[in-house]
Amino acid sequence: xxxxxxxxxxxxxxxxxxxxxxxxxxxxxxxxxxxxxxxxxxxxxxxxxxxxxxxxxxxxxxxxxxxxxxxxxxxxxxxx
Amino acid sequence: xxxxxxxxxxxxxxxxxxxxxxxxxxxxxxxxxxxxxxxxxxxxxxxxxxxxxxxxxxxxxxxxxxxxxxxxxxxxxxxxxxxxxxxxxxxxxxxxxxxxxxxxxxxxxxxxxxxxxxxxxxxxxxxxxxxxxxxxxxxxxxxxxxxxxxxxxxxxxxxxxxxxxxxxxxxxxxxxxxxxxxxxxxxxxxxxxxxxxxxxxxxxxxxxxx
Numbered sequence: 284x285x286x287x288x289x290x291x292x293x294x295x296x297x298x299x300x301x302x303x304x305x306x307x308x309x310x311x312x313x314x315x316x317x318x319x320x321x322x323x324x325x326x327x328x329x330x331x332x333x334x335x336x337x338x339x340x341x342x343x344x345x346x347x348x349x350x351x352x353x354x355x356x357x358x359x360x361x362x363x
Numbered sequence: 364x365x366x367x368x369x370x371x372x373x374x375x376x377x378x379x380x381x382x383x384x385x386x387x388x389x390x391x392x393x394x395x396x397x398x399x400x401x402x403x404x405x406x407x408x409x410x411x412x413x414x415x416x417x418x419x420x421x422x423x424x425x426x427x428x429x430x431x432x433x434x435x436x437x438x439x440x441x442x443x444x445x446x447x448x449x450x451x452x453x454x455x456x457x458x459x460x461x462x463x464x465x466x467x468x469x470x471x472x473x474x475x476x477x478x479x480x481x482x483x484x485x486x487x488x489x490x491x492x493x494x495x496x497x498x499x500x501x502x503x504x505x506x507x508x509x510x511x512x513x514x515x516x517x518x519x520x521x522x523x524x525x526x527x528x529x530x531x532x533x534x535x536x537x538x539x540x541x542x543x544x545x546x547x548x549x550x551x552x553x554x555x556x557x558x559x560x561x562x563x564x565x566x567x568x569x570x571x572x573x
Contacts, residue, residue, distance in 0.1 A: 292484065304550060336564070345511050348512045353421050360425040
C-alpha cells in the first residue's frame with residue numbers, strides 16, 4: 284500500500300487486522316498508522332476487549348438475551 | 364375443522380396481559396417459544412431466522428392483543444400470527460437473494476458515525492475511552508448481558524457469524540463452510556457484528572461511568 288491510511292479507513296480494517304486476514308502491505312500500513320495514533324490504538328484495544336468478553340458468554344446467555352428483549356418489548360407496550 | 368374457542372383460562376390470561384402483568388407475559392413466552400420455533404423452522408431456512416420470526420410474532424401478539432376477542436383459543440391465535448410471519452419470510456427467502464435478506468442491509472455502513480471524523484479522515488470526536496475503568500466494572504455481568512442483547516438483535520446472518528466465531532470460538536474457515544459463505548462475506552458480516560457489539564458496550568460503559 285503506497286499511501287498512508289487515515290483513521291476513518293483504519294477502523295474499517297481493525298477486525299481484519301485482529302484476525303490476521305489482511306494482505307501484508309495493508310497490515311504494514313495499519314501498523315504504521317497505529318504506531319502514531321492513540322485514538323485508533325484505543326479503538327483497537329476496545330475491539331480486542333469486546334471480542335474477549337463476547338467469548339466469555341455462553342450460548343445459553345445469548346438465548347436468554349432474546350428473552351430479555353421480549354420483556355423490554357412488553358414493558359414498552361405496557362407503558363405505551 | 365373449527366378451531367377451539369378461548370377457554371376461561373385463556374380469557375383470564377388475556378386479562379392479566381392487558382393489565383400489564385409481565386410475569387404472565389413471560390410465562391406465556393417461555394411456554395410457547397420452543398414449539399413456535401419448531402413451527403417457524405418449517406417455513407424458513409435456518410434456526411437464526413426462525414428465532415427472528417418468533418421474536419417478531421411476539422411483538423405482533425402484543426400489537427394485536429387489544430383486538431383479541433376470544434373467537435379462537437389464545438394458542439391458536441398466537442400460532443396464526445406466527446405462521447403468517449414465517450410464511451412471509453419463507454416466501455421472501457425463496458424468491459429473493461437469501462444473502463441480502465439474512466445478512467442485513469447495513470453491511471456498507473461505517474463503523475463509526477461520519478461526524479466522528481474531520482474532513483481529512485482523522486478523529487474529530489473520539490469514542491468513549493473505557494480503559495481507565497476498573498476491570499470488574501468493564502467485564503462484569505451487566506456488560507455481558509449488554510453484549511448478549513446486542514448479538515440477539517443483529518440481523519440473522521451477522522448473529523450467526525459472531526456466535527460461531529466469538530462465542531463458540533470457531534475458525535473463519537469452519538464458519539465459512541458451515542454457513543456456506545465466501546471468505547469476504549464472512550469477514551464483512553463479522554466486522555459489522557463486532558462493530559455493533561463494541562458500540563453497545565461503549566454506550567453501556569459510558570452511561571455507567573457518568
